[in-house]
Amino acid sequence: MTSKTIFDTKTNCWQETHANFATPLIDCANYYRALHSSICKAEKEIIIIGWDIDSRIRLLHGEDEEQSEAPSRIGELIKWKAEQNPDLKIYLLRWDSSFAFFDQREMWALEVWQDKTPDNVKALLDDSIPMGGSQHQKVVLIDNEVLFSGGMDVALHRWDTRDHKIEESERDGPDGEYGPLHDVQIVSCGPLVNHFAELARWRWDRIAQAPMPTAETTESDNELPATWPEGVEPCFTNVDCAIARTIPEMEDVEPVQEVCHMLLDVIGSAEEFIYIENQFATREEIAKALNKRLKECPKLNVMIVSSYDPKGLFESEAYWASRIAFKDIIEDGIDDGRAMMTYSSIRDRQGKMAYKRIHSKVMAVDDKYLIIGSANLSNRSMSLDTEVDLILHGNNEENRDCIRLIRNDLLAEHSGRTVEDVATLIDSDTPVQALMDGQLAHGYVLTEIDDNEFTDPSQENVFRSISDPEKPLGPPIPSLNGKLTWITNPRRRTIMIALGLTILSVLVGILLYISNTVSWLDGDQITAFLEESRGTYFALPTVLLVYLVGGLLFFPVTVLSLAVAAIFGPIWGPVYGMLGALLSAGVTFVIGKLLGNAGLRKLGGPKVEAVDAKLKESGIVGVATIRMLPIAPFSLVNLVAGISSITLVQFLIGTFFGMFPQMIAKGLVGDSIMQIFKSPSKETVTYLVIGLAFWVAMIFGSQKLAKLYQAKKQQKKKDESEECIA
Structure with a gap:
């Protein structure tokens, strides 16, 4: 110096x-x-x-x-x-x-x-x-x-x-x-x-x-x-x-x-x-x-x-x-x-x-x-x-x-x-x-x-003891060698997992409470409610209301579709069910969009961004494929799609193409079940078997189509990549 x-x-x-x-x-x-x-x-x-x-x-x-x-x-x-x-x-x-x-x-x-x-x-x-x-x-x-x-x-x-x-x-x-x-x-x-x-x-x-x-x-x-x-x-x-x-x-x-x-x-x-x-x-x-x-x-x-x-x-x-x-x-x-x-x-x-x-x-x-x-x-x-x-x-x-x-x-x-x-x-x-x-x-x-x-x-x-402390907030604990060491701050990943589990537990608790305390939230009550509207001007509004409330409460859409088909028949049942499903999907999609803008997109991180990019790239076909495959609850798919970057119009069109064939199959099954209860016969049983077979065929067929579509896209990308290299 x-x-x-x-x-x-x-x-x-x-x-x-x-x-x-x-x-x-x-x-x-x-x-x-x-x-x-x-x-x-x-x-x-x-x-x-x-x-x-x-x-x-x-x-x-x-x-x-x-x-x-x-x-x-x-x-x-x-x-x-x-x-x-x-x-x-x-x-x-x-x-x-x-x-x-x-x-x-x-x-x-x-x-x-x-x-x-x-x-x-x-x-x-x-x-x-x-x-x-x-x-x-x-x-x-x-x-x-x-x-x-x-x-x-x-x-x-x-x-x-x-x-x-x-x-x-x-x-x-x-x-x-x-x-x-x-x-x-x-x-x-x-x-x-x-x-x-x-x-x-x-x-x-x-x-x-x-x-x-x-x-x-x-x-x-x-x-x-x-x-x-x-x-x-x-x-x-x-x-x-x-x-x-x-x-x-x-x-x-x-x-x-x-x-x-x-x-x-x-x-x-x-x-x-x-x-x-x-x-x-x-x-x-x-x-x-x-x-x-x-x-x-x-x-x-x-x-x-x-x-x-x-x-x-x-x-x-x-x-x-x-x-x-x-x-x-x-x-x-x-x-x-x-x-x-x-x-x-x-x-x-x-x-x-x-x-x-x-x-x-x-x-x-x-x-x-x-x-x-x-x-x-x-x-x-x-x-x-x-x-x-x-x-x-x-x-x-x-x-x-x-x-x-x-x-x-x-x-x-x-x-x-x-x-x-x-x-x-x-x-x-x-x-x-x-x-x-x-x-x-x-x-x-x-x-x-x-x-x-x-x-x-x-x-x-x-406030001072938490924000401006001189010593660690947690007590020291003995290590394996007997020396006292201070507890460290919880890791970000630990906090995120705990926060996610807490939110999930709260949501599940709320849904369980509602399902156990609300008397009308079961299949029989919903069927009776829809039955009263059959043949009236209030039939379609009633179906739309049921789908909307059911979607918000994560009620299974398959149960609703079968009930609507059983009550309104193989023609109007699928039509009403499709309109109700689109309304429910649109509303819960918008809720997902609002939640995403409020921070859920940030909470999801880059992994969700990658899935989002794939969903946005596949567009209508991707949504239709997801709707054909029974991989997640209807309302959950709506919310996740809302958080993503796909547009509402794309989502609704994809939902229509993915669900309408299923609605037809459910219409046959639901109407057959109703007819069996009213007047069992070989004909009604045959319709039920055909409906179930058609439904299963739709599931397996959609899986096959999805795999073929994905393979075709990958081959197209490979060909384009080879052209660029050449």
């Missing part, structure tokens, strides 16, 4: 190292654009570790997306890159998230990558974290020479530009448009990359069946590597740095709390100005360190930028309630105006208002240290989650200028000023107060936080 630092590998950091070049990427549009560029340049290896890796996310927007030859969505980009270069190895490691984040995550994240990418793409879900914790490190390594790290994931509700417009059509998600969001990542190269690669491989090897091969060590030089992102100018050059981690106690892993110790030591070195922007601020140990240093250094000022409006009850009661105490601790015994916790918001000339959501994890201490990482100032980030922070040291005048520039640039964005104006204000005798005074209307401004308008201060509550 070129100058003395507070870095200590025994207490506050894992590695002391060096970066040849580094620069922050402020806000997600800039990060995603840089990430896209580096991925496109990769030749050997891509490693992505994250809280989330969502295949649907667009990395490019606007002109960048229109002019790019490579796909914009990261799932398509990874697939395209892997197909282009089969020798390229791609590793994706995402947290196997808890139930609390199901609405924010791809439901079948692992299957998406496994089913839609080549074999040189490996994906894993990390479920090794103790219960209540999360895998929160965000790291991307390109060819073991370029590193992206910080607070940003490739996830929903992250993308935004530095303008942070009140309304932005590109800032959208599955649940609609979201508000302005601010985040910070850093891209770097040099010897530090090898240490992050070691961390990534350690994470991978702990849960993978086969270890990740060791990559070549990056050579240290003073040139930008080939995979450095286009259009990104380095700020730091030859900068000393340290890597600090949080790792909870896990099986065969000792706990690490370097992040917390580093923050405390960095705060303890402050003399003039501490700038912090962070998603959460609840760790009282950090607040006490800030208060202590403010009292020790009368010239020290502290400015904190965080979010304003809490998202939901858990965030309000776990983080905002605790932030009240955090703020009170910092300000205790300190002169007004020396320490300020703020949020950034904007109100335009039309009165529209927006609050900037802060997701970044940044701390700048004087011009000596700049921290950009994944750790929030929360209990869980200091002890329970996995975190990694990069700490850069102002080891020369140029790098100290970079720390000041980045700090001033961030404050300029939040307060609607220029970087030069911020620099002047910070150099004043009362920098915090100067930053708060004289802000211009109709742009972004900083306002002091008052969380009492959202909640009451609380030392401990159930």
Whole structure:
């Protein structure tokens, strides 16, 4: 190292190292654009570790997306890159998230990558974290020479530009448009990359069946590597740095709390100005360190930028309630105006208002240290989650200028000023107060936080114990060797199976309850009800009503068809039955469509997508084939078809062609049964035998036709493939 630092590998950091070049990427549009560029340049290896890796996310927007030859969505980009270069190895490691984040995550994240990418793409879900914790490190390594790290994931509700417009059509998600969001990542190269690669491989090897091969060590030089992102100018050059981690106690892993110790030591070195922007601020140990240093250094000022409006009850009661105490601790015994916790918001000339959501994890201490990482100032980030922070040291005048520039640039964005104006204000005798005074209307401004308008201060509550715990939620259990180990979060697959079984049990219970308690829901009652309508104007409406209600309650359509044929005869019975079946099929199809749009399609995952594609491809013939074969209950087929992409018209036409021959057969059988009861004779018995034979023949014949049709389609595809090759 070129100058003395507070870095200590025994207490506050894992590695002391060096970066040849580094620069922050402020806000997600800039990060995603840089990430896209580096991925496109990769030749050997891509490693992505994250809280989330969502295949649907667009990395490019606007002109960048229109002019790019490579796909914009990261799932398509990874697939395209892997197909282009089969020798390229791609590793994706995402947290196997808890139930609390199901609405924010791809439901079948692992299957998406496994089913839609080549074999040189490996994906894993990390479920090794103790219960209540999360895998929160965000790291991307390109060819073991370029590193992206910080607070940003490739996830929903992250993308935004530095303008942070009140309304932005590109800032959208599955649940609609979201508000302005601010985040910070850093891209770097040099010897530090090898240490992050070691961390990534350690994470991978702990849960993978086969270890990740060791990559070549990056050579240290003073040139930008080939995979450095286009259009990104380095700020730091030859900068000393340290890597600090949080790792909870896990099986065969000792706990690490370097992040917390580093923050405390960095705060303890402050003399003039501490700038912090962070998603959460609840760790009282950090607040006490800030208060202590403010009292020790009368010239020290502290400015904190965080979010304003809490998202939901858990965030309000776990983080905002605790932030009240955090703020009170910092300000205790300190002169007004020396320490300020703020949020950034904007109100335009039309009165529209927006609050900037802060997701970044940044701390700048004087011009000596700049921290950009994944750790929030929360209990869980200091002890329970996995975190990694990069700490850069102002080891020369140029790098100290970079720390000041980045700090001033961030404050300029939040307060609607220029970087030069911020620099002047910070150099004043009362920098915090100067930053708060004289802000211009109709742009972004900083306002002091008052969380009492959202909640009451609380030392401990159930929300905090669940959302911001210091220790795992589950108790430790003894392993085979006698050592106590923490229970991990339930796997996503386990949760999905349990959820599916619960829903299925509830539905079955409801249907059983109805069938056992509703007196008219049996064959005899339905037959009697239909019998009363025979010969009246209400015959057809009655049949339609019975089919409709029966379909909603999963009543067997065969029983209904036989009953209708028995009552209305071999001619009108099949006609009425066909109309009733089409009505029931259409209604339950629409219900399936609504359920699919509400989330069942997402719940089904890529396997259902594959079946859906085949059903859509086969169209009317495919539906007719399914109707001919007694492979699933009538109403269940309707619901599943509704969830698929086939149209209602195709479905009804296919249903007609598949069921009408059966209706004729059932008409013969049903009418024969009725005639046998009324006046048994050889003729009526003969009709019954013929009807049953015709029905069985229809089943076997439809199976034969389906197999022939499928074989013909496969042969056609084979012939087309051979023509293409020729």
